[in-house]
Amino acid sequence: MTAAAASVHASAVKVGDHAVLIRGPSGAGKSRLAFDLILAGRAGQIPPAVLVGDDRVHLATRGGEMWVSPAPALAGLLEIRGLGIRACDFVSEAPIGLIVDLMADDAERLPPPDALRWNENGIELPRIPVGKGYAPLPLVVAALTTTKSS
Template identity: 45%
Template sequence: MIRVHATCVSVGGAGVLLRGPSGSGKSDLALRLVDAGALLVADDQVDLAADPTRTLLTASAPERLAGLVEVRGLGILPVPAVPSALVRLAVDLVGRDAVPRLPEPATVTLAGVILPRVALWPFAASAPAALRLALAALAAGAPPVPAAFDGVAA
């Protein structure tokens, strides 16, 4: 098991790992996803455990953080949560100008498990919808998810 500085939400049962430095928008995007029906797995620190075959990655919260999210300006508050989720997508939160319009597919290896990876500007109004579309494409067996989303159709 490894612990990473990230936030994880379960969107329709699929874990989405939001990665980025402090202040990058992890908790903000997680809160908007939860408001739209997702469930929090962990905020700020996420425990990741690979299965023995290194094909599945499970995310969970450290016990003291379970069910809590940091809401800037309000503090640490409880939100609807689940104890764990299988991670299906890693999302690197980047600045708006760092999101290429037509990216190449990308992956990341975490705890020995290869996952599709996207880059996303978390403050776009379309960010939650873009993540749901990326997960739907993965579930439908689409090729690896493009490396970035800017929320704009080509």
């Protein structure tokens, strides 16, 4: 990672070759979605999935991609509500391939194309805005396993 890596309140899971970056306010379900993705990977619903980081991660741009790594003090730790902080396998970094925004104000039933993209510093990534009270896992699995229709 670069020395200028920014620390953000988010979780990330590497699914296949790219990470899903999960953002949202405290209590939105970032850790829960991270664990659900790991379980979906174990069940074969999506490619194998492993934790990058939970609660706080570092972002950096490298080679025209946005990369995510765990905060060193939290590496390999995942909060599981009802059980507490648990140790689990993790990877030290991954390029981000999808951003999920939980409790997003711009979530819609049929979102406009610009709501499904994130752009910053010349990097564009697919984005899923998830509304409050809506289960994010089916949306993420659909994004990872289907293609857009015309």
